[in-house]
Amino acid sequence: MLLVLLVIPSIIYVANQRLLFDDLESYRKDHKYGISRLGGVSIFCSVTITTLVFSRIGEFTMDSYLLTSAIILFAVGLKDDLCGVNPRTKFIMQFIIAGIMVTLSGVRINSLYGVFNIYELPFSLSVILSVVAIMFLVNSFNLIDGIDGLAASTGLLINLVLSLIFIAMGEREMACLSFAMVGASIAFLKYNLTPAKIFLGDTGSLLIGFISVISVIKFVDLNHTLDGGDAVFAGSAPAFAVALLIVPLFDTLRVFVLRLLNNGSPFVGDRNHIHHRLLRLGLSHLQATLLLVSVNLIILAGTFALRGSGNPVLIAGIFLFCLVFNGLLTMLIRLKEGARYRFSGYL
Secondary structure, eight states, X not given: OHHHHHHHHHHHHHHHHHTOOOOTTOTTOOOOSOOBOOHHXXXXXXXXXXXXXXXXXXXXXXXXXXXXXXXXXXXXHHHHHHHOOOXXXXXXXXXXXXXXXXXXXXXXXXXXXXXXXXXXXXHHHHHHHHHHHHHHHHHHHHHHTTSTTHHXXXXXXXXXXXHHHHHHHTOHHHHHHHHHHHHXXXXXXXXXXXXXXXXXXXXXXXXXXXXXXXXXXXXXXXXXXXXXXXXXXXXXXXHHHHHHTHHHHHHHHHHHHHHHHTTOOTTSOOSOSHHHHHHHTTOOHHHHHHHHHHHHHHHHHHHHHTGGGOHHHHHHHHXXXXXXXXXXXXXXXXXXXXXXXXXXXXX
């Protein structure tokens, strides 16, 4: 937290001197003045330095594969924030870091806990599913970084919950990593909440997504491999993982489906994300962020309270809740804008 608080003023100063601002000509932007997109630099430096310092204390050792992947992701994100990166290049590099974590570091989804009546996964299927999941979810954090504070607040919530769970499980190494991200996110929000003085950029949103997703997969796998006494969510880890990631997960699935239904590319940006729809409803950036974080908290609390119901029921309930919430949002927007109702609009 202290590192981010110390670094960001310098980043803002350099950005002002060198005119390293967000692209104001993009039709998807809401801000009317130049704002730096280099906030992710402070997140990367803070989390990396903090975890490396603690890596020599006790039994904690910083995963070299995690650090390697984070550095690669940082380099790609920084180039994208400064001068842009070809989408194909970005996906190739994300595929490489996902492959490093899955095959070398061993961060994999090894079991579905009975979801779709599937339990243990063959190694090859586990690798494919894990790589796809990491790439999809990391990019989903990038997609929700469209209003002030949302991506950082979501990362803060996910890592705070995970850090407490890792402590309860006796996993001090993972708890340290999650707490480092919590501290960095809290400090960053001081400068990112409305009126924002700095943005995460791809560097920050991809890194927060990467650390969050790796920690969630690790949480699911640990609950599968540990003894019952140490596995806090032994039978419902996948459902709780979905609850943790539901804001970026549901929003990304929703916009991809809509773009495909409209015969468009799922990778072409638009202003149809849930946070954009909340702005259409008249909410401010801060109000929209607080509402989505509150919805995430409600889903987490409900999943925890009903954790004995089984993963299929819990996951179906989570997505049903999201569909109802989105349907109500659509109704309110159409009432506000005087539009006619149609079934496809509820997506």
